[in-house]
Amino acid sequence: MNALVIGYGSIGKRHIQNLLSISDYEIIICTKQKKPKSINKKRCTFVKTLQEGLLHNPTIAFVTNVSSEHTQTSMLLTNAGCHVFIEKPLSNSLKNTGKLLDIVKREKLVTLMGCNLRFHSCIKKIKLLLEQKTIGKIISVKSECGTYLPEWHPEENYSKSYAARDDLGGGVVLTCIHELDYLYWFFGEIKEVFSITGKFSDLKIKSSDLSAIILKFKNNIIGEVHLDYFQRPEFRSCKIIGTKGTIYWDSVNNEVKIFDIKKKKWIIPLKVKNYDKNKQYLDELLHFLKCVKKKEKSINDLTQGIETLKIALSTIKSSKEKKLIKINS
């Protein structure tokens, strides 16, 4: 069986490497690079165009090009009957996302958005604790993601990267959409959003590098999200406050803690030792392959990708218009 990968950049290479290690797929790689270096000459073939790639009759495809091209690329692949793994975010606009959904439904295809944090042990544990109502009724949540953009791909000029360019679907809200995605997964639909989003640091980029976001979920939970491109060391956290306690996780300790208000102390139901960043990507890939094999709906299908994109676009709109934006689902 063949897998087609569109975009041979950092994440494309990671998925190819993982696919080689856990499956028998032959991999067709579509890249515009003149002399691409092969990861595995026996099982990888390079093509120059997507159409040339489709001649190899791939059953699955990976959309790993720049964010602004994900929807269009996915339309071509799904029209040809490929099950698609689409890297986050789905796009930088809602244009054609409805049409893409129509094709996916018509062809009965499996889709998975590449939001790997849903496969992070600690985020998965938090989801479980919430489902078990461990800390009672949830009142509020605060999430943070801070990274330093120049350190993402140190060998490249960060100013030219897709993440730094709005026209390629970059900017901090769309690029760091993981927090909005997992909050949507935890707490469901969002009713209103307000944000201040823009370029505030002295990084040499034109896109936004900071977003301070306030969310009101349909179930009245209040969320605060901080995303930035200029924080060192990198840091992620999530703190959820409920009527019976608090849940906390951060990327430094990589443990999930619960504050028990009766015992007045923290307990640690999960501590991840020797954290392996690639594990979440491997688990994500295994999930996609399992869903394709069984023709099952994935944990984060295109419908959810569209919802998360709506939240991100409303966040950006709120800052531009300096007002609270209502989100229609």
Ligand SMILES: NC(=O)c1ccc[n+]([C@@H]2O[C@H](COP(=O)([O-])OP(=O)(O)OC[C@H]3O[C@@H](n4cnc5c(N)ncnc54)[C@H](OP(=O)(O)O)[C@@H]3O)[C@@H](O)[C@H]2O)c1
């Ligand atoms: N889930 C995650 O953890 C994660 C992590 C990283 C990235 N991503 C997502 O994956 C996508 C790619 O990110 P990346 O880090 O792999 O980026 P990257 O290393 O810059 O690669 C992007 C790919 O897009 C194509 N490309 C580059 N510049 C382009 C331009 N100006 N116009 C059109 N196409 C261009 C290139 O394809 P060719 O050179 O092959 O022609 C390149 O390989 C983004 O949407 C990003 O949000 C997700």
